[in-house]
Amino acid sequence: MAFHHRISLLLIFSSPVVLPDSCDSRCLAKKLIDKKEMIAPQNIDCSVIVNITSVQYETLSFNTKEMQMSSRVLVKMRWIDPELAWNDKIYNTTSVMLPVHKIWTPGLVLDNVIDVTTKTYTDDVAVKSDGTVNYAVVLFIAVSCDISLFTYPFVTGNCDVAINGWNQSDCVLSLEYPKNANMFGSSQSGEWNTESVEIKSDQKSSSRKYLSVTLSINPFSAVVTLILPSILIMLADLVSFSLPIKGGERNNLKVTLVLSFTMFLLILNDRLSSGGGCTPLLHYHFCFCLVNLVLSMVMSLVLTHLMTADSILTCRCSKRIERQNTHLHEDEDAGVIVMTKTSEIEMASIQKTVNVLESMDQTNPKANRNEAFVDFLDKLCFLFFLFIDIIYVVAVIVIVTKTEICKPQKPQIWITLGKHEFVYNDTTWYYYY
Incomplete structure (x- = not known):
């Protein structure tokens, strides 16, 4: 009897344990979607840090008459949302795919743009077990450039594209940029060539970043x-x-x-x-x-x-013409006399x-x-x-x-009012997702 009791206990402890929360990655994704986490992660200091892992830039066109540049910017971002984390020991998966419109995504403020169209790079985002979200967005931007055309067609200048987070009262969406931006696609748009793209900081505030696009004209045409x-x-x-x-x-x-x-x-x-x-x-x-x-x-x-003519004045010429006509009439009269x-x-x-x-x-x-x-x-x-x-x-x-004349001054696109900072340009506020 004792021997059979030991065998029964061994079979019980050796059987697999079925946990009520265990399911596959699709089941886990459905549970995360049901949370409806459409609100930004709320930290203690009311701030969200978004790490921009990559910035890829391409100049589409440049209108020399209107001094407007159209470009496409691919921005890849990463942040941590604790509400989307799970225990990978319980759920046997390390990452899942979620629809981009079912979770919160950061909004980008484009300070000096004239027009912008935002499109998600994919309809899904990758979420890891620790709550890390990988997200990409494509921005089609039209921006006004302050480039001096005084020496046209021998022109080289910079056109800035400011892409930042927002700052409202004590809540901040902070963007951490990479060291460099990459160029993709063609570097030539019409008679303009894109020489380089750099990520620079504002002189007054290092937290403000912008893309400095160096353009030059091909003078041959x-x-x-x-x-x-x-x-x-x-x-x-x-x-x-x-x-x-x-x-x-x-x-x-x-x-x-x-x-x-x-x-x-x-x-x-x-x-x-x-x-x-x-x-x-x-x-x-x-x-x-x-x-x-x-x-x-x-x-x-x-x-x-x-x-x-004898003179520039037309009256002298008319008198001369009258004298010539008089002589002509005399010649005609003389011809008649000759005949008679x-x-x-x-x-x-x-x-x-x-x-x-x-x-x-x-x-x-x-x-x-x-x-x-x-x-x-x-x-x-x-x-x-x-x-x-x-x-x-x-x-x-x-x-x-x-000489060095007609040097364009760098426009001020940020305004500081007391303790709070606002982004303002041409009487228009810009806030896009």
Whole structure:
């Protein structure tokens, strides 16, 4: 009997123990969902610490006229929610997948954005047995950039994207950033190139972080389509002084140059904005070239007029035309007389022809003096415009290389009011999930 009793006890203690709370990972996930933990973890100091494990950045586009940058940022986060923890010895699993809309997720404050679209990277999040939650969100951001375009198209500047937690009274959502941000996708968006992305701290508060995106312009397109045509048109205007004033060939060429340059001016206005406190130097360049071309065209027209007239005034020209018409009528009357009179009139006509030839011989020196004077003015105009162009080129080189003007100041996007800090920009509060 004693031997059979020992065998019974051994069988009882060797049988597996079935615990009432034991279930698989799906059962555990259902229990965690039933808790409806949609409230942020409440610590004693009313603060939540979220560790950002990775920041991946990509520039999608850059609107040079509006100075707006569109980008995509993938932010991977991790935090601990004690209410989602379980004993992995009781539940034989170390992690489960939960729907992202069934648990609390941190909200991100984007301080200086114009528009933002937030999308979860996946519809599920991974939760570990100690309550650690791994979460990722994709941010499609449009932000206004304060980059100086004074030296366009040779421009390099920074555009900031501030991504932070919130701070309300004594409750704080604190974000811990990694040391560096990563770039993915293409680094070129149109004529702009993304050089680097860095995570920097605000000078006044180290807890405020932002992404500093360094951008630069590829100048090839602007040089070929804007700067080079303007230089060639100005050179063609100077070379046009070699054409003769008579005949109107020079005037036709100068009018064509002015109309062609107007087309490039329209292209510039479509590409760059002329507003703001720092207008691009290229606008001033096009303005100078247009004024130069118009003045050159006007001077050419005036010289052509002086070549065929005694004075610039039109009234003198009209009097001369009247005298020519009077002579024409006299010639017509003489023709009628020739048809009706005898040989005496023929002798008178021959005498008149002789008189005309003598008058032409007398007017030739005067015409030669007028033509020489116009040629002198033409050479003087050429030297004047050549001198102006040389002075202008030297001035542009000095302004671009030696001076430091139109340096943008870093905008203030945080406001401190007493003990409480608020995030504010352009009369709009931003708070997104």
